[in-house]
Amino acid sequence: xxxxxxxxDDQEMIRSAFGMILGTQPDMEVxxxxxxxxxxxxxxxxxxxxVCLLDIRMPALDGLEATRLLAGPGVDAPLNxxxxxxxxxxxxxYRALSNGACGFLLKDMSPALLIEAVRAASTGxxxxxxxxxxxxxSKLAPARQDSTVDRPLxxxxxDRELDVVKLVANGHTNDEIGAKLYVSVATVKxxxxxxxxxxxxxxxxxxxxxxxxxxxxxx
Amino acid sequence: xxxxxxxxDDQEMIRSAFGMILGTQPDMEVxxxxxxxxxxxxxxxxxxxxVCLLDIRMPALDGLEATRLLAGPGVDAPLNxxxxxxxxxxxxxYRALSNGACGFLLKDMSPALLIEAVRAASTGxxxxxxxxxxxxxSKLAPARQDSTVDRPLxxxxxDRELDVVKLVANGHTNDEIGAKLYVSVATVKxxxxxxxxxxxxxxxxxxxxxxxxxxxxxx
DNA sequence: GGGCGGCTCCACCGAAAGGTTGAGGACGGC
DNA sequence: GCCGTCCTCAACCTTTCGGTGGAGCCGCCC
Numbered sequence: 001x002x003x004x005x006x007x008x009d010d011q012e013m014i015r016s017a018f019g020m021i022l023g024t025q026p027d028m029e030v031x032x033x034x035x036x037x038x039x040x041x042x043x044x045x046x047x048x049x050x051v052c053l054l055d056i057r058m059p060a061l062d063g064l065e066a067t068r069l070l071a072g073p074g075v076d077a078p079l080n081x082x083x084x085x086x087x088x089x090x091x092x093x094y095r096a097l098s099n100g101a102c103g104f105l106l107k108d109m110s111p112a113l114l115i116e117a118v119r120a121a122s123t124g125x126x127x128x129x130x131x132x133x134x135x136x137x138s139k140l141a142p143a144r145q146d147s148t149v150d151r152p153l154x155x156x157x158x159d160r161e162l163d164v165v166k167l168v169a170n171g172h173t174n175d176e177i178g179a180k181l182y183v184s185v186a187t188v189k190x191x192x193x194x195x196x197x198x199x200x201x202x203x204x205x206x207x208x209x210x211x212x213x214x215x216x217x218x219x
Numbered sequence: 220x221x222x223x224x225x226x227x228d229d230q231e232m233i234r235s236a237f238g239m240i241l242g243t244q245p246d247m248e249v250x251x252x253x254x255x256x257x258x259x260x261x262x263x264x265x266x267x268x269x270v271c272l273l274d275i276r277m278p279a280l281d282g283l284e285a286t287r288l289l290a291g292p293g294v295d296a297p298l299n300x301x302x303x304x305x306x307x308x309x310x311x312x313y314r315a316l317s318n319g320a321c322g323f324l325l326k327d328m329s330p331a332l333l334i335e336a337v338r339a340a341s342t343g344x345x346x347x348x349x350x351x352x353x354x355x356x357s358k359l360a361p362a363r364q365d366s367t368v369d370r371p372l373x374x375x376x377x378d379r380e381l382d383v384v385k386l387v388a389n390g391h392t393n394d395e396i397g398a399k400l401y402v403s404v405a406t407v408k409x410x411x412x413x414x415x416x417x418x419x420x421x422x423x424x425x426x427x428x429x430x431x432x433x434x435x436x437x438x
Numbered sequence: 439g440g441g442c443g444g445c446t447c448c449a450c451c452g453a454a455a456g457g458t459t460g461a462g463g464a465c466g467g468c
Numbered sequence: 469g470c471c472g473t474c475c476t477c478a479a480c481c482t483t484t485c486g487g488t489g490g491a492g493c494c495g496c497c498c
Contacts (some may be wrong), residue, residue: 013461112335119329156276156283156311160475171425173454186477203429203484204455206390212431228468254467278467278473304449377444392484412487422454423485439498446493454485463476468469 003122006032006047008040009055009084013109018053018084021111022118037061040071044079050122050202056085056092059159064095071100080121084114157195162216164191169211222341225251227259228274228303229281233326237272237303240330256280260288265299271343273320275304275311283314290319294348299340303333346387376414381435383410388430394434 005022007030009015015033021029032043038060044052052070056065061069062081063083071078082103083096093104103121105114157165160181166178178185192204199210210216224241226249228234234252239291241247250264257279263271273290280288282302290297300313301322315323322340324333331434376384379400386396397404411423418429430436 035306050366083326110338111339112331116329116331116335119331156281158474168424169428171420171428173422175454183475184477186479187475189456190476191317192455196456201390202456203390205387205424208424209388209390209431212428379445394484402445403447405449408443408486409446411485415486421486441498443494444494444496446491447490449489451484451487454483454489456483459479461477464474465486466471466473468471 001027003028003051004031004047004049005029005117005118006034006040006044006049006052008034008037008053008058008066010058014055018114021114024111025115028115028118030100034122035059037063037066040066044070048077050080051118052079052081053118054083056083056087056096064092067096068099071102075100078177082117082121087218156158157198158191159190161195161198164170164188165195165207165211166216168192169208169216171208220246222247222270222337223266223268224248224249224337225253225263225268225271227253227272227277227285229254229277230274233274233287233303237333240333243330244334247334247337254278256282256285259285263289264365267298269299270296270337271298271300272337273300273302275302275315283311283318284426286315286320287318290321301340329421376417377410380410380417383407384414384426384430385436387411388427388436392426 003025005028007015007018009018012035015035019030019033022030030048030093031047034040034043036059037054040052040054040063041057041138046067052066053065056063058066063085067081067083071076071081078100081101082105083092083101084105084107085092086107096104103117105117109117163181164177167180172180174185174188178188181188192207195207196202199207201207201210222244224247226234226237228237231254232255238249238252241249246364250266250268253262254257255278256273259271259273259277259282260280262286277328278287282304286300286302291299297319297346300320301324302320303325303326304311307362312323322336324336328336382400383396386399391399393404393407397407400407404429411426414426415421415423418426420426420429
């Protein structure tokens with residue numbers, strides 16, 4: 001199952017570097033190498049590679065716009081697009097991801113990371129350059145930093161407690177939870193009480209709120 | 220320049236798996252392998268490895284707390300800590316990073332990614348599991364809400380009902396809600412019962428879930 | 439004026455959740 | 469074997485919710 005890759009970058013040097021790096025992998029093949037966005041879209045549509053590795057800065061059509069055409073909302077049979085750029089700008093990251101890109105790489109990354117990213121992208125999963133991630137995370141969680149640092153001992157939830165918490169967040173009663181987990185209501189209440197203490201909350205709604213906030217449950 | 224690694228995980232299987240993966244690299248060496256947090260801290264301080272690979276759930280001292288002791292604010296000569304866990308919880312990510320960890324990995328990652336993460340950590344840079352990153356980013360840039368838009372309710376909520384619903388979603392009891400809105404508990408219960416009927420849900424947790432899902436309240 | 443919808447409140451009751459204490463079994467580490 | 473953690477269950481009690489059926493008040497509109 002060879003991973004077929006399209007490379008689009010206006011710099012000849014970058015194209016060949018990426019090509020050589022990916023060429024070291026027996027299961028990867030560069031099926032096209034182009035220098036501008038229009039050709040990238042054209043070739044991508046024709047060849048339907050497993051991964052499109054696009055630079056942002058390109059003549060004719062930039063990588064972000066090309067991404068939208070290949071993977072954006074409303075496109076049927078979207079392709080897997082990886083954005084690679086020298087410029088670490090939040091604006092680029094947002095636009096890339098909202099245009100359907102499934103990865104965002106900086107060109108100072110290691111070859112191994114590029115390979116990992118391409119492999120991840122080929123299955124539709126994502127990889128974002130560490131530097132980008134960290135910067136974004138620091139924006140996401142600045143408010144929590146202070147409150148978290150002085151917190152004495154964060155007691156992690158056990159598996160079972162987590163099970164109960166999830167079901168609570170889905171609106172189930174203790175009876176229902178007991179039935180679903182094949183335990184008695186007493187057990188459910190025990191787990192719930194422990195989770196409540198560990199999370200430092202007062203009732204099940206706050207438990208549910210925690211679950212939603214932290215992504216334990218979705219929707 | 221060998222990268223010296225400490226592994227801490229309560230599961231023997233995981234420790235040996237990590238050890239074997241890292242052992243394939245000529246420039247990496249596992250200098251310690253322990254099963255609980257206290258030993259991790261103790262060995263880390265003594266051996267000063269280039270990277271500490273810590274599980275979160277461990278006896279004696281969990282990985283997050285161990286991280287704080289080894290790399291947290293106020294620690295001089297902090298070590299490079301990588302957190303590895305089965306549980307993809309935002310709460311864990313926040314704490315790990317605010318406690319000084321320079322990476323956050325899920326145990327379902329590929330071996331190549333582990334190696335990359337360790338290599339990144341050894342120089343103090345960061346790597347976070349793709350799945351984590353994507354979820355966090357999707358929160359950061361909520362421009363992608365396309366499917367399952369809640370259709371307008373057959374019976375819309377009144378202003379007052381919405382007030383009550385919001386407070387419910389924030390985890391307040393009926394008493395507290397009454398106090399905040401300067402009405403009696405009876406009134407709160409009336410609004411709540413009406414909202415419950417209109418939203419076709421069974422209890423306040425589901426009301427809260429609706430509020431979170433539709434964005435009536437935010438995290 | 440009369441009707442209607444929204445907001446307020448009451449009383450009563452059963453159901454559900456919250457809090458506490460205690461206890462037993464399984465499992466793994468020391 | 470001992471100890472710690474986790475999972476399990478029980479009994480008891482208080483608090484909170486959920487459900488029902490009322491009621492009065494206000495503003496609006498026909």
